[in-house]
Each structure stands twice: as structure tokens, then as C-alpha cells.
Amino acid sequence: MTVCIALTKGRLEKQFLDFFHSLSFDIEPLVNKGRKLTVQSGPFEFIFAKGVDVATYVEYGIADLGIIGEDILLEYQPDVFDLLPLPFGYCRFALAAEKNQQPADKKRRIASKYPNITTAYFRKKGESVDVVKLEGSVELAPILGLADAIVDLVETGTTLKENGLVIYEELHRISARCIANRSALKIKRNELMPIIQAFQSKEEIK
Known part of the structure; x- marks a missing residue:
């Protein structure tokens, strides 16, 4: 068979x-x-x-x-x-944003290819955020002002670094x-x- x-x-x-x-x-x-x-x-x-x-x-x-x-x-x-x-x-889910980002004084907007994972993570933290679903190149979102931060899969972190983003939190490894x-x-x-x-x-x- x-x-x-x-x-x-x-x-x-x-x-x-x-x-x-x-x-x-x-x-x-x-x-x-x-x-x-x-x-x-x-x-x-x-x-x-x-x-x-x-x-x-x-x-x-x-x-x-x-x-x-x-x-x-x-x-x-x-x-x-x-x-x-x-x-x-092996890789990890990470929350990343531009360097020296100022603390948000409003509801944060997070861009991700993974809206369900992102929503669940922030709900567990007790934080309400607006999640914007993107299909690719989520690193653009903070650069162009669409989002305050992103949640994405990270393997080496090179793409984030080349686009001026740094990891602020690691969600979990997969x-x-x-x-x-x-x-x-x-x-x-x-x-x-x-x-x-x-x-x-x-x-x-x-």
C-alpha cells in the first residue's frame, strides 16, 4: 500500500x-x-x-x-x-519594530502574516491591539507607517536588521x-x- x-x-x-x-x-x-x-x-x-x-x-x-x-x-x-x-x-516568532521606538500613547497597530497567532499572543498579555494582515514583506509596515510593529517568523534576523528593525520580544520557538x-x-x-x-x-x- x-x-x-x-x-x-x-x-x-x-x-x-x-x-x-x-x-x-x-x-x-x-x-x-x-x-x-x-x-x-x-x-x-x-x-x-x-x-x-x-x-x-x-x-x-x-x-x-x-x-x-x-x-x-x-x-x-x-x-x-x-x-x-x-x-x-528552526525559527522563532518575534515582535519587531524600528530602533528607539517611543512607548505608544495609543492602541498599537501590529502587522503580520499571522493574525490569529498575533491576536492570541497580545490577548494573553492583556493588551488590545489592531492587527493588520499582510501577505509578504511585513518589514515594510513600520517603515512606511502602516504599523507600529510586526510579528513575523525570524530565522537569522538579517532581513530585520537590513530594514532597521530590532526584536523587542520573542513569542516562541518553532x-x-x-x-x-x-x-x-x-x-x-x-x-x-x-x-x-x-x-x-x-x-x-x-
Whole structure:
């Protein structure tokens, strides 16, 4: 029985392939896939999609397993089984603003690609803010006066620094996650458990 794994395209895809290869799985068909969005490799079928779509494919049973950033789970809360963290894709959610920012004397406006995470964070702090959802380049928002600060994923902090922004608070650290379709865990248990156990053994070694 074929096991379908949905992968997040881009950085996580490359990091997963290195991880998968370290477990002695054959990744050659995946490395040389060209523009294909689905690839068959031995007992596996791989789907390549954006992170939030990976979660959707797993939720609806198109894929048995998915590799996504933890940010997708936190922001969209898809109905999937969060199996385990993976030893790559490390980054952090951070609140950043321009240097020497003066204390706000009004309700702050925060720009983010992650409005749900941002709202929940400030609600927990007991602070009411206006959240502006942006799809990309959120670093522009404070520079152009759209927002007082931003909440975004930060890996190295280089982009923030180059745009004159500094981190004021760190919300929490995240990593890549392996998720599963709830029904597949029961129906394909014999096929999925060796893969899950291989992932777990690598995480434990780390």
C-alpha cells in the first residue's frame, strides 16, 4: 500500500530531503523531479505544495503524512494529528519594530502574516491591539507607517536588521512538524509506523 507524504515546497522541502536521506531513504527521484508536483519513489508518493495546502491535503486524506512548519498548525489549526517535531526548520516568532521606538500613547497597530497567532499572543498579555494582515514583506509596515510593529517568523534576523528593525520580544520557538491524517493512522498503521518510528529515532538521537 502506497504511503502519500505531502511536503512544503522550498526551504522545508530541501531540509526534509536531507533528513530523509540521513535515514537511508532514496531521495534521487525527489531531487531530480524538475517541475513535477507529484513524484513516486518506491512505496512513497510525494506531493509538493504550500504549507497551508499541505495541512489541507492531510486533513482531507489526500496525503497520509505531511511535513509543515509549526506556524501553520498554530495559525490555521487544521484538523490533523500532530505527530512529532522534526530536527530542522528552526525559527522563532518575534515582535519587531524600528530602533528607539517611543512607548505608544495609543492602541498599537501590529502587522503580520499571522493574525490569529498575533491576536492570541497580545490577548494573553492583556493588551488590545489592531492587527493588520499582510501577505509578504511585513518589514515594510513600520517603515512606511502602516504599523507600529510586526510579528513575523525570524530565522537569522538579517532581513530585520537590513530594514532597521530590532526584536523587542520573542513569542516562541518553532520547528518543522510531522502531521498525519487521523483515519490513515488507523487504516495504514502497518505502513506508517516504520516511517514514524524512523523519524522519532532521529529526533531522539538529536
